[in-house]
Amino acid sequence: MGSEDTRLIVIRGNSASGKSSVAAGLREKFGRNLAIVGQDNLRRIVLRERDRPGGANIGLIDLTARYALNNGFHVVVEGLLYADRYGTMLTNLMRAHRGVSRCYYLDVPYTQTLLRHATKPDAEYLKHVTEVHLRDWYREKDLLSGGLETVIDADSTMDESVQQILRESGLDQVRPIDR
Template sequence: MIVGSEETRLVIVRGNSASGKSSVAAEIRASFGRGLALVGQDNMRRTVLRERDVPGGANIGLIDMVVRYSLDAGYHVVVEGILYADRYGDMLAGLLGDHRGVSSCYYLDIPIEETVTRHASKADPDYLAQVTERELRDWYRERDLLPDGVETVIGADSTLADTVERIMCDTGLAGLAARVD
């Protein structure tokens, strides 16, 4: 089922826990302004459904539906999350194949030691108590890339500002106007 228009942009930002996905997505949205939907895996899975990340989970279909609805409503969409390739790959491939506009995928490739360091710097003590270093190491998947080389890999040497600028330019979002309504 074809979704969106030739003008809409679909951006997928994936990577391990604490790799910077949420920060990148939030900065893209702040840089662009109104008219860009942010679909976070954790929000759909944890907050909306209160579901664990399991193969075949209901959140996979929910993410797909929200992205499609947003694209059809004329929004640009940034999807962000760990989005393990074996669990979410088919859904993401379907979105990429069905989207009429520009679609771009990015994988934040951050080594485990840097992941642990970034996680420890988070300001939310409740989250730090819930997600331990052991869990980070258990969840970590080195270069969990989608098939067919569809992702641009961004390494730990890219700053938040550099990563956001790259994605804004690559996708054409930097040259588009935000909604005023």
């Protein structure tokens, strides 16, 4: 799936660890031809589904990433993507991809996720997602089996994380296609 020229990047981590911001930063630095497959968008917006084992969103994330790769897009899959629920799909996706695949886990301590969460600009979201939710969702070092992930610590700035991923995936050497 995909081609030898496409890049697949997976960004996982707890709520408010910076996954969406890093994905957006990658797109900003790279340009067009970079598809962002966001777990929250597909699960919560498209399907309006709760995050449960065996949920329909797992297959939809897989299909969406494969479709984009097969059409020449580089792909960033981002979300909490709990290892026990999404690990098999992500591992199979990375194995099936013919190009460069890299997986990252943003390791941010719970206390820092609380601070980051409080800075989100969406007041309605802040009203509905509380500290209790963040505690329930938090999983310390929820790494995929097999050592597939590079851990990016909380002391890495967003720009440093973006630059690391661009460099390690080789996207910094690829020209974007203006579609």
